[in-house]
Amino acid sequence: MGTTPFQFPTKIETRGLKASFRDKVVLNGIDLSIPQDRITAVMGPSGCGKTTFIRCLNRLHELTPGATVEGEALLDGENIYGKNVDPVAVRRRIGMVFQKPNPFPTMSIFSNVVAGLTLNGVRDKKTLQRVAEQSLRGAYLWEEVRDKLSDSGASLSGGQQQRLCIARALAVEPEVLLMDEPCSALDPTATAKIEELITNLKRDYTIILVTHNMQQASRVADYTAFFYLGKLIEFDETARLFERPKEELTERYITGKFG
Amino acid sequence: MKSMARQTTVGTKERRRLTNTAMNVLVYVAVGLALVPLILIVADVITLGFPALSVPFLTGLPQGYLLGGIANAIQGSAVMVALGAAIAVPVGVGAGIYFSEWPESRISFLSSFTNDVLAEFPTITLGIFVYIIIVAPTRTFSAFAGAVALSIVMLPIVARTTEESLKIVPVSLREASLALGVPRWKTILRIVIGTGKSGLATGILLAVARAAGETAPLILTALYSNYFITSLFQPAGSLPYLIYYDGGSGFLALQTAAWGAALVLVAFMLVLNLSVKFFIGRRFAGVRAEI
Numbered sequence: 001m002g003t004t005p006f007q008f009p010t011k012i013e014t015r016g017l018k019a020s021f022r023d024k025v026v027l028n029g030i031d032l033s034i035p036q037d038r039i040t041a042v043m044g045p046s047g048c049g050k051t052t053f054i055r056c057l058n059r060l061h062e063l064t065p066g067a068t069v070e071g072e073a074l075l076d077g078e079n080i081y082g083k084n085v086d087p088v089a090v091r092r093r094i095g096m097v098f099q100k101p102n103p104f105p106t107m108s109i110f111s112n113v114v115a116g117l118t119l120n121g122v123r124d125k126k127t128l129q130r131v132a133e134q135s136l137r138g139a140y141l142w143e144e145v146r147d148k149l150s151d152s153g154a155s156l157s158g159g160q161q162q163r164l165c166i167a168r169a170l171a172v173e174p175e176v177l178l179m180d181e182p183c184s185a186l187d188p189t190a191t192a193k194i195e196e197l198i199t200n201l202k203r204d205y206t207i208i209l210v211t212h213n214m215q216q217a218s219r220v221a222d223y224t225a226f227f228y229l230g231k232l233i234e235f236d237e238t239a240r241l242f243e244r245p246k247e248e249l250t251e252r253y254i255t256g257k258f259g
Numbered sequence: 260m261k262s263m264a265r266q267t268t269v270g271t272k273e274r275r276r277l278t279n280t281a282m283n284v285l286v287y288v289a290v291g292l293a294l295v296p297l298i299l300i301v302a303d304v305i306t307l308g309f310p311a312l313s314v315p316f317l318t319g320l321p322q323g324y325l326l327g328g329i330a331n332a333i334q335g336s337a338v339m340v341a342l343g344a345a346i347a348v349p350v351g352v353g354a355g356i357y358f359s360e361w362p363e364s365r366i367s368f369l370s371s372f373t374n375d376v377l378a379e380f381p382t383i384t385l386g387i388f389v390y391i392i393i394v395a396p397t398r399t400f401s402a403f404a405g406a407v408a409l410s411i412v413m414l415p416i417v418a419r420t421t422e423e424s425l426k427i428v429p430v431s432l433r434e435a436s437l438a439l440g441v442p443r444w445k446t447i448l449r450i451v452i453g454t455g456k457s458g459l460a461t462g463i464l465l466a467v468a469r470a471a472g473e474t475a476p477l478i479l480t481a482l483y484s485n486y487f488i489t490s491l492f493q494p495a496g497s498l499p500y501l502i503y504y505d506g507g508s509g510f511l512a513l514q515t516a517a518w519g520a521a522l523v524l525v526a527f528m529l530v531l532n533l534s535v536k537f538f539i540g541r542r543f544a545g546v547r548a549e550i
Contacts, residue, residue: 058438065363092440102431106454116439119449165435172439 011036011176011206012057016071019052019061026052028230029071034176039198039207041221041238043214045258048227050210054178057208058094059087075176092116095174099181101161103153103168110149112164116172131171139167140197159190166197176206183216195220214254218242226250304521311519321485326512329520331487335496338488339402339481340471343409348463351414355421355462360447371422378415383475385411390479402488402495405481412473413466420465424458425451457538464538468531472524474499498524 012034019027027049034040042050055061059080062069072079080090103112111118113132122128132149136142141163145156153164162182169177179198183191198220201207211217217224218238225235226249234241234250245251252258270278311326319328358371386408393404428451436446452459474497482494483504498520506517 060434060438063437088440088442090440091438096434096438098431098435098438100431102429102435104432104435104450104454115436116441119436119439119441119445168435168439 008035008038010034011076012208013074013077014057014071015074017053017056017073018070019049019056020068021064022066026230027056030232032225032232032235034206034208035223036206037202037204038222039202039209039220041217041224042208042210042227043212043217043224043253044227044233045253046212047229049230050227051180053227054096054180054208054210057176058091058096058178060091060096062087092172093174094176094178095169095172096178097162097165097169097180097182100185101158101165103156103161103164105152105154107153108150109145109153109156109164112153113167113171115168132167135167135171138170138201139163140193141167157190159186159193162186162190162194163197166194170201170205174205176208177201179207179209181210181212184212191216214242226253228253301525304518304525307515308518308520308522311515312522316516316519317523320487321516324510324512326516329498329501329516329523331485331496332498332501332520333523334487335402335405335481335484336471336498338491339405339409339477339495339497340467342403342406342491343413343470344463344467346407346410347413347417347466350410351417351462351466352421352459354414354418355459356425356447356452358418358422359425360451374415374418377411378419381475382408382412382473383478386476386479389476394480397492399492400480400482400494401492402481403491405477405495405497406491408476408480409470409473412476413470416466416469417462420462421459424455424462427458428454461535461538464531464535468528468535471527471531472499474503478503 010033014030014032017027017030017032018025030049030053042053044050052061056069057073057080061067069081071081073081075090075093079085080087080094103109104115107115110128110132113135114122114128117128117131133142133146136145141160144160145151145164153161156164162185166182182198183194186194195216198207198209202222209217209221221238223235224238224241226233226241226245226247228249234245234247236246241250242254245254316326316328317333318330320331321327321329354370354374358367358374361367389404389408389411393407394400397404432450432454433446436450437443441450477497477500481497481500483500484494484496486496488495501520502517502524505513505520508514
């Protein structure tokens, strides 16, 4: 399942991607192509494996004790699970924003944004200031925090914290941005701001957005993948998936019959 | 609507109020009883020790059976506790990091368990152990042996509090760092320890406070000396030992010196524990965002 007859440059392609926690199989062979510089939503009921899927793409899943991954995930044609591939290098090209905002509480806003650089040895003040402003602008947060960059990262509101985390992820200049239900902990106003932000980000980044909110997917995503019980059921352009789903399971999910 | 004062199966309102008051009284009595020993001891130490305090007392050496100074004991305690900490802190923090960040390994589990057992060990047995491995081969009681014995006292405390302080750093912060492409060791060093550092400091101070008051480990290792330290491989004085020896002597002057030394020790504990309270106030600054 999941063959795509579309013509688009593929940024990420998974082949037979399987993920397990000890003996429990959570992802059962996913073949999916993610288009470059577009927003792809990954949807499905709780427990369908959507979060595990993106955690496999930045090699975070394997860090849980007892977690295993099989199959391939190709980034620009190269398997990120290849023999000599350094997972740390993969994570610098594929960034992640989490469901609950997680700024580093002991660091200032400025330090938070440039954390990905400072923790990797970048010390030049001019570079850090330039990157900080660029990233904060990119995350629609610059105007709100430009006068209080030395305040604690935790002193911001929830929506601002999440934009701070997005800025922090952007600062390392990844090619792909994985977003795990980034708005689920936020109020509607903050959600709207971040959705607008995400729509603008796709010009420069390939975005994979896990969401359980169908309205959000239809607002924001160019393509949508529907997962169920660890399998990819359907993948299509968002409008087509919602209006004329090919699979019965997809149709039942969209019309609210479960999940 | 039925009256709120009706008889319910849990008793009348009046009976519940009386029970509440009775329980409050019992709790306050219990607190009072618990405080009584502490208050009596501190009162004794202050009233009996204060007369001994003077500059010559704190800076001079013992004068036979007269009221001399305790500077040798102060120096001895300071040197042995500091040296013991220099050994125990790196090893303890390292162990604590390992227990916290690699909990799934069997060595980690066994060592952590052993650590908890060691924390409850009678310290006289630690003294015997160090006597066998250091004092006997070197054929001398020494400050070094005393420091090693104290380091064994401190080690489990440092390891345990380090482990617990790091464990409460949320997983989400570790993942945030890893997702930025920061290697695991740097994540542990800069983010995990950076966030848990006040807990670590607390653990170290608690271990130092504990070691400063220990007598049994020193009896068989450092023994005692009435002079300032000239070599780490000679016996050394210590405040707890002085209290034990002079306090048990038949000479009033020496007993007074013992009370004075006790006051110095208690004052040191107080300063240390106040520092701990200061750090605890900041301990949760790192995780307040999650609450």
